[in-house]
Amino acid sequence: MGANNSAKADLDVTLWGYRYSVYTRIVRMVLLHLDVPYRAREADPFADPPDPDLARIAPIGRVPVLDHAGFTLSETSAICRYLAAIFPNTALVPEAPQARARMDQTIATMDAHGYWPMVRQVFAHAVFRPVIGAAPDGAQITEGLVAAVPVLRLLNEIAAEGRILDGKSLCLADMHLAPMIGYFEMAPQGLRALRTYPALMAWWEGMQRQRVYQDTDPGIATLASGA
Numbered sequence: 001m002g003a004n005n006s007a008k009a010d011l012d013v014t015l016w017g018y019r020y021s022v023y024t025r026i027v028r029m030v031l032l033h034l035d036v037p038y039r040a041r042e043a044d045p046f047a048d049p050p051d052p053d054l055a056r057i058a059p060i061g062r063v064p065v066l067d068h069a070g071f072t073l074s075e076t077s078a079i080c081r082y083l084a085a086i087f088p089n090t091a092l093v094p095e096a097p098q099a100r101a102r103m104d105q106t107i108a109t110m111d112a113h114g115y116w117p118m119v120r121q122v123f124a125h126a127v128f129r130p131v132i133g134a135a136p137d138g139a140q141i142t143e144g145l146v147a148a149v150p151v152l153r154l155l156n157e158i159a160a161e162g163r164i165l166d167g168k169s170l171c172l173a174d175m176h177l178a179p180m181i182g183y184f185e186m187a188p189q190g191l192r193a194l195r196t197y198p199a200l201m202a203w204w205e206g207m208q209r210q211r212v213y214q215d216t217d218p219g220i221a222t223l224a225s226g227a
């Protein structure tokens with residue numbers, strides 16, 4: 001259960017998620033930021049055979065899934081918008097149309113073009129697979145680094161423009177981006193690439209100091225050190 005808040009303590013919120021999932025972490029960050037207490041239901045979407053409980057609640061077998069008093073919702077951006085609507089927080093969804101458009105653009109870009117190369121190719125093959133003793137595929141890392149370039153360039157332009165991604169005032173774009181960049185930069189090749197984008201790097205330095213980021217650390221570094 002998250003931090004207690006008397007106005008929200010009777011809420012019936014369950015988050016189905018997987019510890020190492022970036023998408024689950026995005027929703028955990030939003031719940032923490034909004035100070036919403038919730039139950040965490042751990043479910044590994046990669047389990048073989050599949051978790052039958054997850055198969056029942058997740059329409060396409062992916063996490064996260066939010067259950068709010070029987071109202072179940074999948075797709076991270078829909079979940080975050082829903083949470084921001086029922087627990088209004090103007091900063092999380094900027095009112096200015098251009099800032100809001102940049103937020104939506106950032107989220108859509110990460111979902112369509114950032115997640116796969118940065119997380120499933122670079123992070124998965126350069127960091128996660130070696131840690132769990134699975135064989136990495138170097139071609140996936142190379143391909144992911146190439147595909148990440150236009151995404152990083154766009155994110156750098158958005159950060160430099162200054163409407164969102166300042167590393168201080170958090171909107172849903174910061175929440176969406178941080179777990180993915182956090183995994184990408186755990187790969188030395190990813191960090192080297194990130195460092196060539198100064199505005200994005202400045203955002204990243206500010207973001208890493210945010211409590212919602214620090215307090216939702218899934219613990220990959222600990223796993224990697226064997227501690």
Ligand SMILES: N[C@@H](CCC(=O)N[C@@H](CS)C(=O)NCC(=O)O)C(=O)O
Nearest residue numbers: 021022023045062063064075076077
């Ligand atoms: N579009 C979904 C993507 C969620 C997603 O891909 N989650 C990953 C974990 S980070 C997952 O469940 N993967 C299982 C799989 O690929 O089979 C969302 O925005 O929530």
